[in-house]
Amino acid sequence: MKKSFVVILAAVMLLSTLIACTQKPQTETVTQAVTGKNGEIVTDENGELVTEEVEVQVVTDANGQPVTEIVTDGEGKAVTRVENGEYVKVTQAVTEGSGGSDGGKKSSTAKTEKTTKKSNKKSKKSTTKAPVKKPASPSKPSKLSASSVKEESLVLSWSGVKCSGYQVQYSDDGVNFSYLSKNTSSTKMTVDGLVSYTKYTFRVRAFNKNSAGTSVSKWVKTTATTKAANDKRYITFKVNLPTKANEEDTLIITVDGDEYRKKVNLDGSTVTIKTDKKYKGLVKFKATLKNTGSAYSGKTDKDICEFDLSGNGIYVFDGDDD
Numbered sequence: 001m002k003k004s005f006v007v008i009l010a011a012v013m014l015l016s017t018l019i020a021c022t023q024k025p026q027t028e029t030v031t032q033a034v035t036g037k038n039g040e041i042v043t044d045e046n047g048e049l050v051t052e053e054v055e056v057q058v059v060t061d062a063n064g065q066p067v068t069e070i071v072t073d074g075e076g077k078a079v080t081r082v083e084n085g086e087y088v089k090v091t092q093a094v095t096e097g098s099g100g101s102d103g104g105k106k107s108s109t110a111k112t113e114k115t116t117k118k119s120n121k122k123s124k125k126s127t128t129k130a131p132v133k134k135p136a137s138p139s140k141p142s143k144l145s146a147s148s149v150k151e152e153s154l155v156l157s158w159s160g161v162k163c164s165g166y167q168v169q170y171s172d173d174g175v176n177f178s179y180l181s182k183n184t185s186s187t188k189m190t191v192d193g194l195v196s197y198t199k200y201t202f203r204v205r206a207f208n209k210n211s212a213g214t215s216v217s218k219w220v221k222t223t224a225t226t227k228a229a230n231d232k233r234y235i236t237f238k239v240n241l242p243t244k245a246n247e248e249d250t251l252i253i254t255v256d257g258d259e260y261r262k263k264v265n266l267d268g269s270t271v272t273i274k275t276d277k278k279y280k281g282l283v284k285f286k287a288t289l290k291n292t293g294s295a296y297s298g299k300t301d302k303d304i305c306e307f308d309l310s311g312n313g314i315y316v317f318d319g320d321d322d
Contacts, residue, residue: 028259041071041079066093101180137207138163140217141187144204148222151196154224156204160187163206167216171201197228197282197301228282228301236274238306239287242294243268250290251309256283266292268310 001106026174031051035041043050071079079090144158146287149259156168165267166184170191180191180202192198203219237253237260253260253273260273264291287309294309 034060044132057095068092069094080314106146131214132210134213135164135210135215137215138206138208138217141166141204141206141220142201144220144222146202146222149224149227151227151229152194153190153192154188154194154226155188156202156222158204158220161206164209165218166204166206168202168204170261172198174201177201177203188215196226199225201225228299230281230301232278232280232305234275234278235283235285235300235302236272236304237285237287238270238272238304240270240306240308240310242266242292242310244290244292247291249292252288252290254286254288255279256285264289 005023005129019179031053038264061067071092072313073089080088139161141158141161144156145234146156148155158166166187167182168184171177172195180189191202201221203221205219206217208215210227235255239251239253241264247266249266250262251262251264251273253272255275256279256311258275258277260275262271262273264271282301284297284298284299285305286295288295289305289309293310296307298305298307
């Protein structure tokens with residue numbers, strides 16, 4: 001069938017021998033030629049018949065087989081198709097209806113060997129996605145505070161912000177920090193395992209995270225000193241001495257009004273003085289070198305207290321000094 005051939009569904013040539021043997025129609029789903037508004041048969045770009053499946057009442061013969069007819073064009077010529085290099089006439093099943101030269105029967109295509117396949121190719125939309133950007137930094141938390149402070153624990157709390165989570169750190173020297181949590185959604189945290197009568201610095205920041213990375217807010221900080229232990233104990237003081245060409249001196253340590261003395265050589269060594277009585281809870285102490293005048297004072301709730309009188313830097317390992 002040529003593409004330029006305007007095909008319409010026209011009068012059909014019925015086979016009289018088949019019509020004579022027809023019985024009552026039966027409902028079947030058949031392949032029917034698609035027609036336009038004016039009744040013309042629709043063809044594709046290759047000139048092939050465009051068809052669709054419809055449910056109709058098909059006229060059958062005495063054996064129950066569908067009665068067929070030859071499809072013709074507007075000039076009464078048979079519509080053909082090419083099969084194995086030969087032209088084959090296109091036939092249709094006869095259906096119950098009105099109009100046509102078959103005495104009120106309407107035809108629909110039943111056996112066209114080749115139907116037009118509508119393109120299933122969909123226009124491909126671009127699947128390229130815009131690159132994911134690193135999220136914006138959240139606002140920093142506020143009102144960070146420590147409460148329920150005990151000898152070895154306390155509770156941190158802060159005001160929440162819109163973010164993916166929070167990171168919490170602590171330090172016992174205000175310089176070197178360790179994580180308490182790298183990712184928590186809570187705005188409250190109980191911190192355990194602390195040392196009594198020790199000053200800690202805590203800091204919290206918010207973060208936002210996605211597949212492109214993590215953005216963080218600025219840190220918000222607070223400090224807190226744990227409560228002093230209330231036990232009774234002997235106290236051992238370890239003192240780093242200065243170097244004064246092996247000069248002798250007297251180390252005097254006063255604990256809550258009690259005085260302890262020891263002769264020492266100023267050779268840079270570390271000397272030890274242990275109390276001969278027990279002290280309870282937090283006590284004040286003062287260490288002095290009688291001749292050189294070097295002195296240090298502080299508080300402790302520990303049984304060991306170490307500090308420096310050498311001039312290389314005074315430090316205490318057990319708590320804050322005054």
